Amino acid sequence: MKNISLIGMPGSGKTTIGRVLSKKLGMKFIDLDRYIEEKAQMKITRIFEMYGEDYFRNIESHSLLDVLDTENTVISTGGGIVTREENMIFLKKKTIIFYIKRDLDIIINNVRFDNRPLLKDKNNLYKLFEKRSMLYEKYCDYAIVNDASIYDAVDKIIKILQED
Numbered sequence: 001m002k003n004i005s006l007i008g009m010p011g012s013g014k015t016t017i018g019r020v021l022s023k024k025l026g027m028k029f030i031d032l033d034r035y036i037e038e039k040a041q042m043k044i045t046r047i048f049e050m051y052g053e054d055y056f057r058n059i060e061s062h063s064l065l066d067v068l069d070t071e072n073t074v075i076s077t078g079g080g081i082v083t084r085e086e087n088m089i090f091l092k093k094k095t096i097i098f099y100i101k102r103d104l105d106i107i108i109n110n111v112r113f114d115n116r117p118l119l120k121d122k123n124n125l126y127k128l129f130e131k132r133s134m135l136y137e138k139y140c141d142y143a144i145v146n147d148a149s150i151y152d153a154v155d156k157i158i159k160i161l162q163e164d
C-alpha cells in the first residue's frame, strides 16, 4: 500500500486519526512531531524556546525525509508542514495526502494548549488558519471533514482508498 499522510491544523485530529487508521489498515504509524522529539531528545516547545521556529522547521524537513524512506506507513505531520513547499513536493511524491478539517471553535474548546508553542494565544489559531487553509487545500489529494467521531473520519479515508 502507498504511504498515507495526514495534514491539517494543530488539534484537528491528525495523530489520533492516523493511529487508528494505521491499525485498521495493518500499516505502520509515524507521528512526525513525536519522531522529532525522540530524535532531538527534547519537547517541541523546548526546541522553539531554545532555538526558534526556523531551527525547528529545519529539523522538521530533515525528519520528513527520514520518515518517508519507508513503505506501508501512515504519517501524521505537524500542523506547519505546509509552510515549506519542499516538504509538500516530497510528501506528494511519496504519499497520498489527506487534509483533516475540523471546526476551529471545536479545536479551541477541546485541545490542550501546552506543548503546542504556536497556540499560546487562541486568536493565533485563527491567524494560522487564514495563512494556511489555502495551502492545505492546495496540496491535499483529499479533504476529510472531521465533524463526527474519530472512527467516522477513519472510515471516510478507507472508503476513498477503496474507490481510488
Ligand SMILES: Nc1ncnc2c1ncn2[C@@H]1O[C@H](COP(=O)(O)OP(=O)(O)OP(=O)(O)O)[C@@H](O)[C@H]1O
Pocket (backbone or CB within 6 Å): 008, 009, 010, 011, 012, 013, 014, 015, 016, 017, 033, 076, 077, 078, 079, 110, 111, 116, 146, 147, 148, 149, 150, 153
Ligand atoms: N472526531 C473527534 N472526536 C472527538 N475528539 C476528537 C476528534 N478529533 C480530534 N479529537 C481530539 O482532539 C484532540 C487533538 O487531536 P490530535 O492530537 O489528534 O490532533 P493533531 O492534529 O495531531 O494536533 P497537532 O497538530 O497539535 O499534533 C485530541 O484530544 C483528540 O482526541
Ligand SMILES: O=C(O)C1=C[C@@H](O)[C@@H](O)[C@H](O)C1
Pocket (backbone or CB within 6 Å): 009, 010, 033, 044, 077, 078, 079, 080, 081, 115, 116, 117, 118
Ligand atoms: O502548527 C504548527 O506550526 C505546529 C504544529 C505542531 O504539530 C508542531 O509541529 C509544532 O508545534 C508546530
Ligand SMILES: [Mg+2]
Pocket (backbone or CB within 6 Å): 014, 015, 016, 031, 033, 076, 077
Ligand atoms: Mg499531532
